[in-house]
Amino acid sequence: MTATVRPAPVIGGVAPGDRLDLRICWWITVGFYGLFGVIFVLLARVMPPPGADLSTEQIVAFYADHRTTIKIGFGILMVAIGGAAIASGIVAYEMTRMSVGKVFVYTYIVSLSVGALPGCLLAAICCLTATFRADLDPQVTELLFDITFLSFVGSLGCFVANYSILALAILLDENEVFPKWMAYVTIWQIVTELLAAPVFIFRTGPFSWNGVISFWEGTALFGIYMMLLIRLVRRNITTPAAVS
């Protein structure tokens, strides 16, 4: 595929070596998503999520088993969540270099920052609150359990807006900051968000919040999408300055 891609326009003729600010942001973005994976998968055991069909006792047991790792993981996330802002900032900067109006950049920034709150932070906060008091009433623990996963897997609108604006911007952009096929990869993301909508209805099966379609396929495609996006931003940063 890369054979078909014209080299991205150079960042204001600045030599690659000088773009220290972009490199710092890029490394922070990579670090954040790495840390995000470690926290959510290994420490908090929130990805892959436990089933929505767990009984109240099982839910209390889940929190009891992972109490310390949840506290460590999401404790770190309370600090590391800033990486999400930098990750959205660096892509927003790339969008300012497109030939499309700045309106899309503002929508990108606003929708992603809205997404970070219910999409990621609310889940971490509810998990921490659920493990905060050992003698929490099981019914309340179950409610916090629901808020955690319904907000984590179930906040859709912000990301759909974010993806559609990015896809539209890439399609309309004449400077080829991102190759056109990236717009289509982004549209796949919109489809996975669409298929995550039934998590509010089903507690088991492929469309529950740990279902094979709503969760696994969405996460797999998100992994591919984010890896490609980070690689493309990297390519833009290291593109040599224009010779002429």
Place this chain on the structure above:
Amino acid sequence: MRFDAQRVSLWMSATFGGILVVAFLIFPGFFPPMSPTMSAQEVADFYADNAPLIRASMITFDFCGVMLLPLFTVVIHQLKRIRTSTDVFAYCYLSAVTSGAALLALANLFWLIGAFRPERDAHLVQLMNDLAWITFTAPVGTMVAQNLCFALAVYLDQGERPVFPRWVGHFNIVTGLLVIPAACASIFTSGPLAWDGLISYWLRLATLGTYMIVMFVVLRRVVAEELAEEAGSAEGDLALAVG
């Protein structure tokens, strides 16, 4: 018809705003609005009986609520065009819009979580319902700040041809003032200031609705003027490079 980012944004917000109105109408708790004086058991029964409709409308709300953002970002772009000394108001407007959108997303989630497990303890369902309604109704501060910044930018426009007519500034001030009493929905449980009351509910929603429609019409004209101005400076046709 050129593919201008602003025009695309306006029409995106218009279409999803239309879908949002439909989702708003089919939500069983909006017509007539649920009363804060309902007992926990009544609230739990309401969620249990209407779970499918609540889920359908709130999932649509989840998708389309954030899609109103493009309209506000067009406003931000226009604010940056206004010849005030700096474009500080644009950035104030940007941050106000962000928190406003986050509030809508949170309220939407609380309703959906309330309807997730009908067998949940009634008091917890009532808790989620209260959280949803208060988050949906009371925090009007971001709207007031938005409108204030917009109005000030319009009044302080020193450009030879003002971007926005002055009445739009007055309109923003009036709408900002009309929604302020809705903040009392977090205090009163009955009367016109309660979240189902005449002022906090009906007036606030009517104001929001008119605000979106009027701003859409005004922005369409302002964007058209800007494009005409730019066309004067022979900017190329923004061809769609779908290739």
Place this chain on the structure above:
Amino acid sequence: MITNRRSDTGRLTSVWLALCGLTVVSAVAAAAFDDGRHNVTVGLVVLLIGACKARLVLQEFMELRHAPRWLGRLTDAWLLGVVAFVAVMHAYQRHR
């Protein structure tokens, strides 16, 4: 962009008629042999009809006949894979 092909509207029309015919045949077959129980043979027949229809659209309408070979092979592999696992899973019922 393919430019060197004479316009074969007639060919497209015949493909279209074939597709509609196959659809009606598969619907009638499903309705006629429908006895309320799980029926493997009818299922396989209908599945094959569907596969033919899909291949017709891929090769004719999407002009894969004139496209580079790797693209045709990729879509054929996809179609073969889908039909294979659907047929296997559908037929699997017989032994249980």
Place this chain on the structure above:
Amino acid sequence: MRRRLLAMVPSGEDLDVPGSINMWLFVVGELFIFAFYFFVFMMYRTHATADFVGSQRHLNLAVGAGNTVILLTSSYLVALAVQAAREGSHDRARRLVRWTVALGVVFMTIKLGEWAYEVRHGYTFPSDDFFMFYFALTGVHLFHVLMGLGILGLVLHELRTPALQRQFVVEAAGTYWHMVDVVWIVLFALLYVLR
């Protein structure tokens, strides 16, 4: 390993595909994503075939077949439109694309009518496994039809503007619309006629 992978990436004249190579990446990707949905559907069907066949009978086969014919016809019209655009008769192409969009809208209305009929008769999204998949898969397909109508709208804009009228845009839209048709052909087989 990476070098071998890169060697497989088609380039040069290999990329002379109908429409644009980017659209083909999107179409092939969508086909494989839908293949994954079909796989999951069949997995659940093997565990409860009797229930699936039982619920399947509540679908109206005639309406399903009619809808398939409508979508096939719209695919045929867009193929003709691509031919017409290639021959330079852009007005005829525009008329054909307008008819394609009309048939697409008819397809969507019939499908939404089917949904309303089934929901009124008590077969809703969570009622059982078959209808869970039925509403989810046809829902995702409807979303793709909607996106297709958007793309065809862009083609109308393209053909109307003399400065543009680029052939690869018309062909790319055709490629996408035919993919939506192929996916529906398989969906029709799985949901309606696979007894």
